[in-house]
Amino acid sequence: MALLSVRGLEKHFGGVTAIAGLDFDVEQGAIFSIIGPNGAGKTTLFNLLTSIYTPSAGTVIFDGHDLTRLKPFQIAALGVTRTFQNLQVFLNMTVLENVMVGCHLRSRCGMIEAAFRLPSVIREEKKVRGMALEALEFCGMADMAERAADTLPYGMLKKLEIARALAARPRMLLMDEPAAGLNDTETVNMSSLIREISASGVTVLLVEHNMGLVMKVSHRVLVLNYGELLSQGTPQEVQCDPKVITAYLGQ
Amino acid sequence: MRRLGGLYILAFLFVITGLMFPDSYYVTVVGVTIFTNAVLAVSLNLLMGYAGQISLGHAAFFGLGAYSSAILTSRYGVNPWLAMLAGLALSGTVSWVLARPILKLKGHYLAMATLGMGIIIHIFFVQADWLTGGPDGLSGIPGITVFGWPVNTDLRWYWVFGVLMLFCIWVSLNIVDSRPGRALAAVHGSEVAAQMTGVDTASVKAQIFVVSALLASVAGSLFAHQQAFVSPESFSFFFSIELVTMVVLGGLASTFGAVFGAVLLSLLPEFLLVFEDFEVLIYGAILMAIMIFLPDGLFVTTSRLITERLRGGEAS
Structure with missing residues (x-):
């Protein structure tokens, strides 16, 4: 069974649908990347997985526990932790x-x-x-x-x-744009750090815009567009998917 | 040793001053005021400075302790130490019950809620004539005996309050440098990140609210015995504000900053007496000047400058 399985996950903000019925599984030990254009709902998804937002519908099962019923600190206690896109260091x-x-x-x-x-x-x-x-x-x-x-x-x-x-x-680490704002050398260092984290037995969920990094380190990639699952598979499969190419480059 | 260095220095100064000037008004009478304020400021700083949760009602817990001791000892002849425990139980219960709903609020809303709490408790002291003696207060509060040593002179009170202050500082330094202390600072730094590292933020905020209320309550109990008289005036909204000023003036998130702020604000009125009618005016001007030019607080800014100077000296 997958370590994390998301079923029918939805989130609406008023009339806006940020996440629309998402299903996916993350296997233990994977580096699982979530990509998509700006506003696709990637960070919202992370906030739903960690109960910072309450989903409008759906379940998030991590190792047999439904995370949607728990508070963030209880989720952390199960071994799920994260980093933030807008840094949340204790300054x-x-x-x-x-x-x-x-x-x-x-x-x-x-x-x-x-x-x-x-x-x-x-x-x-x-x-x-x-x-x-x-x-x-x-x-x-x-x-x-x-x-x-x-x-x-x-x-x-x-x-x-x-x-x-x-x-x-943690057993699973959610990383929200770890390479954003980094220069080339730092990005290379970051990708090797992500690999080392994975090698130490931590399942990694990655949201990232730097495609070079994503395609290099990921085992699986999920593409979001307007809150919906556009494509899913290995980096090669996703890169060749015409739907993904259309969404990223326009027709 | 470095962790408690400041405490040892303070303890040394406290003992030396007490031994050298046992008859000085400034040492014994003003000293007791300073120590009381320092206890209150240090306890408030745990909540405000470290956890970043403002309270405009801290004087209420000081009052709950004072009135518990005053009523139980003067009316019912209860042993002062038992009365103090009763005060602790009352302050602990009130703060525990209020902590969760109040500390859910943030920023201005939290300020308003704690302000309301302080005012309500103050109104209770004023209105509940039958219990508290109303605006006239309660007199005839007996003194205390510490292990058969009657605390019956200003100097003896100096020792008692000084020891309480040192104890409070010790507790504060201990908490700050520990797992719960870091959790509090984390709440201050980023509440969402604190939660994602597994900190039950609601619980840790409630805990420190109770700890700071308990420390204030002990100070209140001793204050009632030392004054032999309590009235609602001592526990008003204005005193709560003064306590906040002490904490901010010394520098938030610094235990010794809070002590420093307490010393300064307790001494300032004494020195400003020479200005007679202009006393309050000058008092206000000094506070404004400090906040404008030293927004990190007097103690924190000064000690940072000194450390930088020392570091600079080593480097060159």
């Missing part, structure tokens, strides 16, 4: 602290223990610090751990979001 913290927040679900300490700083808290802090550094290391940012997040350049902030998401040890 009021250091790089390391950002990633330590990512370890929230892998640590236990509550408010009362924290207030009195019981020995268990000190032990856990040490552990969390280690886990966060490990995630930063994975993204090649360990040397920036102590910097204030708001001093990082844009490309690094994008990576920081990924490190924070990975620190939660």
